[in-house]
Amino acid sequence: MAGLLIFWFGMLLFWPATVLISLPALFVASFIAGLGASIVETAVDLFVALCGPVGRREMRLSIARGIQAVGWTTSPMLAQQVLFKYSTTAAALVAAQWVFLVLxxxxxxxxxxxxxxxxxxxxxxxxxxxxxxxxxxxRVSVCGVRVTWITLILGFLAQFCAIGAEEALQTNFNSFVTFNEA
Structure with missing residues (x-):
């Protein structure tokens, strides 16, 4: 729930960021939305791992990651073709604020x-x-902190970095391909 609400708040911040046409505001909104998505992914991975037979948790996680990969691949293309196809001016970008409100x-x-x-x-x-x-x-602890908490925090940070890396790759994929073709 906390991750969904943080993600929702980050998505809401895109509204004033597009009105102000401010790159720092867009960065903050993206960071907060990414933080919420990281929390949601960490919780969902744990939920998927715990639901069902113990011997098949890797299979459930692989299927969930496969579905997520389809979403991560198609969403930038959909956004580029549908949402921002005609956003070539500042006025068109401001009009896109309604899209962020719907999202x-x-x-x-x-x-x-x-x-x-x-x-x-x-x-x-x-x-x-x-x-x-x-x-x-x-109940094992390291320096007075339970290993389960350390594992959870490291898992959250790893997920946050993985989402950032995926997003950076998808955002710059066309540039990578163009650069390697030259």
């Missing part, structure tokens, strides 16, 4: 739907049992 409703609707859904929840006993199966002690 901001998606995470909010999803957050409301998730809050009213009865999603399966893993109890502490189930999580402890799965941790024992993996032969890891969830």
């Amino acid at each position: 901001a409703t998606g995470p909010l609707v999803l957050a409301v739907a998730v809050s009213f859904s009865r999603l399966p929840e893993a109890s502490d006993e189930e999580l402890n049992e799965r941790a024992e199966r993996c032969q890891q002690d969830p």
